[in-house]
Amino acid sequence: MPDYTIIQKDFYRESGKWLSPLKIWAKCINPNLHYVYILRKAQRYKHNPVPALFWKIILRHYQIKYGFQIYPETEIGEGLYLGHWGALVINPKAKIGRNCNIAQGVTIGQQNRGKNEGYPVIGDEVWIGPNAVIVGSISIGNNVLIAPNAYVNFDVPSDSMVMGNPGKIYPNTEATAGYINNKV
Structure with missing residues (x-):
């Protein structure tokens, strides 16, 4: 099996299909998947100050918008699936x-x-x-x-x-x- 990213693994749980980064972005119309995408980006860059600040601000916006309160510091294994939002x-x-x-x-x-x-x-x-x-x-x-x-x-x-x-x-x-x- 190829080396898939954690975001690809999370999105695989929803569809059962391995998706390209472009197809992943297209699926971000779904609030659950969109939030997981932003969360994983914030987790990926949490030790790099400039991108970390950017992704934390974006994540905070979507925490308020979607009602999810999950932080980049939370340790979450691959294949996270949020069934419904709010x-x-x-x-x-x-x-x-x-x-x-x-x-x-x-x-x-x-x-x-x-x-x-x-x-x-x-x-x-x-x-x-x-x-x-x-x-x-x-x-x-x-x-x-x-x-x-x-x-x-x-x-x-x-x-x-x-x-x-x-x-x-x-x-x-x-x-x-x-x-x-x-x-x-």
């Missing part, structure tokens, strides 16, 4: 693995006190449903489905589903089958 908050110290789907209304944030004070670490191939909340210094394993409206402030093992508020874990080796498509 009201998405991810703490800059959170870590997210490869091939993750994040729906609208999701909060991935810090917990300020207690035994789980800190930020989440989310594994590979995790599907996070609408309005789910993931908080604290917790670890989410690989192949995990977090159902819509779930509240997760505890560790979740790989190959499982979390449902409810408070969340309850259900083991399932095919937790994300049919939810995580076009993996890179």
Whole structure:
């Protein structure tokens, strides 16, 4: 397989096709893909002062326009897929693995006190449903489905589903089958 850029890998998740830079730009009419494109540019240049400032300003504009609050400092693996746009908050110290789907209304944030004070670490191939909340210094394993409206402030093992508020874990080796498509 050729050496594709992280942006190409993110866009592959949406279409299942490897796209040229020109075709990627054409797909930026979609707000989700447009935001991912700008985010990845800001992440790419974050250590180069002049381009970093430019891309941070552009990113801030689109944070306000689209309702996504994801920062260049956030560690996110390749194959990010934002299913719908609006009201998405991810703490800059959170870590997210490869091939993750994040729906609208999701909060991935810090917990300020207690035994789980800190930020989440989310594994590979995790599907996070609408309005789910993931908080604290917790670890989410690989192949995990977090159902819509779930509240997760505890560790979740790989190959499982979390449902409810408070969340309850259900083991399932095919937790994300049919939810995580076009993996890179």
